[in-house]
Amino acid sequence: MNSSRRQVLQGSTGMAVMGLAVAAGLFKPGSAWAQAWNKAAFDTKSMADTVKAMGGTGATESKDIVINSPDIAENGAVVPFTISSKLPKTQQIALLVEKNPNMLVANFSIPDGTEAGVTTRAKMGQTSNVVALVKADGKFYYTTKEVKVTLGGCGG
Amino acid sequence: MADPMKIRAAMSGDKVEVKILMSHEMETGQRKDAKGANIPAHFIQTVTATHNGKVVLSADWGPAVSKNPFLSFKFGGGKPGEKVSVTWVDNKGDKRTDEATIS
Numbered sequence: 016m017n018s019s020r021r022q023v024l025q026g027s028t029g030m031a032v033m034g035l036a037v038a039a040g041l042f043k044p045g046s047a048w049a050q051a052w053n054k055a056a057f058d059t060k061s062m063a064d065t066v067k068a069m070g071g072t073g074a075t076e077s078k079d080i081v082i083n084s085p086d087i088a089e090n091g092a093v094v095p096f097t098i099s100s101k102l103p104k105t106q107q108i109a110l111l112v113e114k115n116p117n118m119l120v121a122n123f124s125i126p127d128g129t130e131a132g133v134t135t136r137a138k139m140g141q142t143s144n145v146v147a148l149v150k151a152d153g154k155f156y157y158t159t160k161e162v163k164v165t166l167g168g169c170g171g
Numbered sequence: 172m173a174d175p176m177k178i179r180a181a182m183s184g185d186k187v188e189v190k191i192l193m194s195h196e197m198e199t200g201q202r203k204d205a206k207g208a209n210i211p212a213h214f215i216q217t218v219t220a221t222h223n224g225k226v227v228l229s230a231d232w233g234p235a236v237s238k239n240p241f242l243s244f245k246f247g248g249g250k251p252g253e254k255v256s257v258t259w260v261d262n263k264g265d266k267r268t269d270e271a272t273i274s
Contacts, residue, residue, distance in 0.1 A: 052231055112235060115235050116201060117233060117235070120232075121230055122232075123244075124229045125228065126226055126228070128227070128248050129227050129228055129245070130245040133228070133230075133243070134242070134243040134244070135240065135243075136237040136241050137236055137237060138235045138236070
């Protein structure tokens with residue numbers, strides 16, 4: 016955290032300035048970035064709801080999507096995933112963990128010219144099915160894989 | 172301000188392979204501290220990577236992405252010496268941009 020920003024926030028004049036900025040619509044708390052971020056999709060608890068929140072109607076299972084991850088993850092706090100899609104015109108790749116408090120972990124938008132594959136690391140609370148959801152040419156496809164977790168990553 | 176990202180961008184065949192390691196606590200909001208109070212969520216929400224002003228990958232993340240997130244992907248059309256820029260924004264509005272040169 017930037018120390019000068021702290022001082023601005025603490026000072027009463029700073030608060031007044033912030034208040035003005037809010038009133039003028041320059042700085043809307045929480046809304047500026049939340050618009051770009053699809054909150055509805057991240058609140059979902061099932062794959063069907065996630066697809067709906069992303070603007071789709073349903074998903075078809077596909078063998079052209081590959082989830083590369085360990086079958087047994089020792090540490091649920093850091094589970095590496097590589098998801099790649101061979102579907103033509105892949106636009107979006109999302110990673111979902113079925114038994115996490117909220118299913119959606121991450122959603123990647125793939126523009127033209129970028130390979131349809133991403134690698135990242137996710138937290139898993141317990142052994143669960145993992146879903147890779149891919150939007151290609153306007154339609155949704157998915158594939159699932161079970162990953163066993165010996166030590167959960169969401170506990171205190 | 173958050174610590175800088177570690178970004179590597181290297182040619183892999185005719186594509187550019189980008190590897191990014193961000194420094195962020197990625198707090199889920201589900202955990203409690205020693206006194207039983209909730210630790211508020213604090214996580215990266217959006218990540219954008221650009222090359223020559225063109226977006227080559229954008230991502231929306233939830234709190235279930237691991238602490239100190241790692242991300243890797245490949246894109247076409249890059250040449251050695253050009254720059255790849257990556258920006259993240261978290262749910263508190265903090266943000267950070269870093270650059271790497273393609274090797």
